[in-house]
Amino acid sequence: xxxxxxxxxxxxxxxxxxxxxxxxxxxxxxxxxxxxxxxxxxxxxxxxxxxxxxxxxxxxxxxxxxxxxxxxxxxxxxxxxxxxxxxxxxxxxxxxxxxxxxxxxxxxxxxxxxxxxxxxxxxxxxxxxxxxxxxxxxxxxxxxxxxxxxxxxxxxxxxxxxxxxxxxxxxxxxxxxxxxxxxxxxxxxxxxxxxxxxxxxxxxxxxxxxxxxxxxxxxxxxxxxxxxxxxxxxxxxxxxxxxxxxxxxxxxxxxxxxxxxxxxxxxxxxxxxxxxx
Numbered sequence: 001x002x003x004x005x006x007x008x009x010x011x012x013x014x015x016x017x018x019x020x021x022x023x024x025x026x027x028x029x030x031x032x033x034x035x036x037x038x039x040x041x042x043x044x045x046x047x048x049x050x051x052x053x054x055x056x057x058x059x060x061x062x063x064x065x066x067x068x069x070x071x072x073x074x075x076x077x078x079x080x081x082x083x084x085x086x087x088x089x090x091x092x093x094x095x096x097x098x099x100x101x102x103x104x105x106x107x108x109x110x111x112x113x114x115x116x117x118x119x120x121x122x123x124x125x126x127x128x129x130x131x132x133x134x135x136x137x138x139x140x141x142x143x144x145x146x147x148x149x150x151x152x153x154x155x156x157x158x159x160x161x162x163x164x165x166x167x168x169x170x171x172x173x174x175x176x177x178x179x180x181x182x183x184x185x186x187x188x189x190x191x192x193x194x195x196x197x198x199x200x201x202x203x204x205x206x207x208x209x210x211x212x213x214x215x216x217x218x219x220x221x222x223x224x225x226x227x228x229x230x231x232x233x234x235x236x237x238x239x240x241x242x243x244x245x246x247x248x249x250x251x252x253x254x255x256x257x258x259x260x261x262x263x264x265x266x267x268x269x270x271x272x273x274x275x276x277x
Contacts, residue, residue, distance in 0.1 A: 001039070003075055006068040008035050009047065013065045017054040073131040077256075080133030085260075091115035092264060095126050095135035099210055099233030101251050104156055104271075105139060111267040122209050123192060130256055137255040137264050141227060143247070146195045150254040153265050155272055160246035161228045163238050165220040171239035178245050181223060190216065190224040214238070227251070 012021040012032065022029040040047050047061035057065065084090050091114070096105060098120040109116055119135055126138035127146040139155075140147065162181045164170045170184065182189060188204035190213055199206050205222050207213045210233055216222045218237035227249040234240060253268050255261045 001042070003072060005035055005039050006072055008032055009039060010065060010068050010072065012036060012048070012055065013057055013061060016056060070131075073128070077131055077133030081259075084133075091117040092137065092261060093117045093119055093135040094137050094139070094264065095119040095121055095129040096139040097121060097123055097126065097210075097230075100141070100227070100230045101139055101156070102229065104229065104251060107271055108155075108264070108268060111271050112264055113267070114263045116264065124195070126254070130254065136259050137253055137261040140252055140254045142250040142252060144249070145254075147252075147254055149256070151257050152255075153253045153268055154250055155253060155268055156229070156251040156275075157248050158228050158251070159248060160225050160243050161240040162223055162225050162243050163217055163234055163240055164223045165217055166237050166239050167220065168223075168239075170223075170241060173241050175242045175244045178225070178243060181225060181243065184223065187220070187223050190222040192224075 008021075008025060011024055012018065015021040015024060018029050018033060022032045025032065036047065043060075043064075045060040046058050047064060048055040048057060092112075094116050096118065105118070109118070119129065121129060124145065126135070126140050127148075127150075129135040130138050130150065140152075142152075162170070162176055164181075164187070168187060170176060170181070170187075188202065190207045191199045191202050191204045192207060193199055205216055207216065207222075213222070213224060214233060214235055217224065218235050225243055225246055228240070228242070229251065253261075253265060255265075
């Protein structure tokens, strides 16, 4: 298969409409239709069910969408890493969620003996930045982040806190349980996207960015449970309350196998050893 065919299919699978997909790709609709038909013949499966209103993915089409995105990311990453490898003075790029593990990040940057550029992202974006070659190494969290295919080095294990509006009665509590924060009248827990981009069911608002979430909490419209070190971004209108029975979260470094990140990993190991001493 050609990357062009995969790109055509991914755009069509996202739009589920040949006309919109063709416009997005900057081509006429007939060449797109022929390319998809040729792809189906080559694979020997039907990828889409078509009707006058548009198209719908078959089971085979859903599999190819997932695999095609991975393949296209790998091609893009190969190009990006090759270009960066040609620059001997380039810094390592470390990607991390904005506001997460701030103290640990600062200590790590102080300990690393090579130039490091920090790339800040939103929740759940680190894996994509690693896979498409924009970053060399990431600070991520188990069990929340997508770690499939990466090498990892554990850095820190911590508990979680509930971020609640300062004016809410829960803000005066010394601690809470998951049951107590999961069903608060008038203060539903925020819903983050899963690894596949879908949201869990529930009454809470769907959120995707830290700033979006921070304002919703400050307005008294939601609460959330996060690793304790991620509260660096909290506002004066927020209060962090320990959640006694929330599962521990492991902060770690993650990187694609073979990435030139030995200096960062060594610094991280020394940092962990120093903190354990």
